[in-house]
């Protein structure tokens with residue numbers, strides 16, 4: 313697969329990592345919408361819809377990874393939001409490789425959708 317996340321994961325594109333685990337990497341979003349905007353990206357390629365029952369462990373690891381990164385960035389004190397987009401209506405920029413947005417560093421809006 314040749315999406316930008318796979319290129320970062322296989323080393324074709326070098327990017328500073330915020331954190332890394334066996335099954336995931338965490339990098340800063342290149343177009344941050346909040347003071348802290350980190351992407352938690354599984355090393356396994358696939359869209360959210362391609363993840364199923366056999367991926368329960370990995371899906372859980374992504375949330376645990378987001379919590380670990382949030383704590384590393386001291387967001388466990390102030391709070392943060394996790395978002396996963398899928399498909400056209402979500403306006404995801406990269407749809408074919410699952411990633412979790414970790415947003416924080418400021419008081420976020422109270423509405424999840426506008």
Ligand SMILES: [Zn+2]
Nearest residue numbers: 315318357409
């Ligand atoms: Zn990929």
